[in-house]
Amino acid sequence: MYPVTDRSYGTASYAANGEGYLLTTSMMEWFWDHYVDAGSADDPYVSPLRAKDLSGLPAAVVFTAEFDPLRDEGEAYAAALRAAGVSVEAERFDGQIHAFWQMPATFAAADAAADRAAAALRKVFA
Numbered sequence: 001m002y003p004v005t006d007r008s009y010g011t012a013s014y015a016a017n018g019e020g021y022l023l024t025t026s027m028m029e030w031f032w033d034h035y036v037d038a039g040s041a042d043d044p045y046v047s048p049l050r051a052k053d054l055s056g057l058p059a060a061v062v063f064t065a066e067f068d069p070l071r072d073e074g075e076a077y078a079a080a081l082r083a084a085g086v087s088v089e090a091e092r093f094d095g096q097i098h099a100f101w102q103m104p105a106t107f108a109a110a111d112a113a114a115d116r117a118a119a120a121l122r123k124v125f126a
Contacts, residue, residue, distance in 0.1 A: 001063045001101050001113070003074045006049040007032050007041040011072035021067040023098035028069060049077050054084035061089045061120040063113055065096035089120060 009018070009025055018025035032038075036046050044051035062078040064071045071092065078090035093100065093109050104110035 001117070002065055002068050002070045002098055003062060003077060004028075004031075004070060005077040006047045006073045007036075007038070008047070008073070009069075011069075011076075013071035013073075014069045017067050017071065017097075018069045021069075021097045023069055025069060049073055049080060051080075054081050054086060057081060057084070057086050059087035059089075059124065061117060062091075063101070063117070064090075064092045065098055065100055066092060066094045067096065068098040070098060089116075091116065 009028065014025055014028075036043075040046045042050055048054070060078070060081055062074055062081075064074040068074075075090065075092065078088050081088045082090075093113060096107060096109050100107040101110050101113050104114070
């Protein structure tokens with residue numbers, strides 16, 4: 001759900017959604033600064049979108065939200081996984097913000113996201 005895959009703030013979704021939609025660019029900078037030092041940004045375990053080879057990773061389900069600064073890096077990661085031959089289900093939830101999934105009383109799309117995630121898990125564990 002709206003993965004963090006790159007320590008970079010230069011995407012169009014950061015420019016468009018980095019303020020005013022719950023999760024902000026400055027919040028992400030704070031999180032990153034408390035997670036790892038800036039010198040680790042190229043480490044694929046820190047920024048998996050920068051990995052040279054994503055082949056061999058397990059199948060993934062990647063959900064993004066339209067008004068989330070993380071949207072573009074999540075969608076780029078799904079595309080990179082797919083290009084590496086990894087099975088990926090990717091879906092953008094239009095009209096949604098970061099963390100909509102955790103607020104089903106506020107966002108009706110949270111139920112749809114939970115249903116899709118549960119279906120993907122059932123498929124994997126069947």
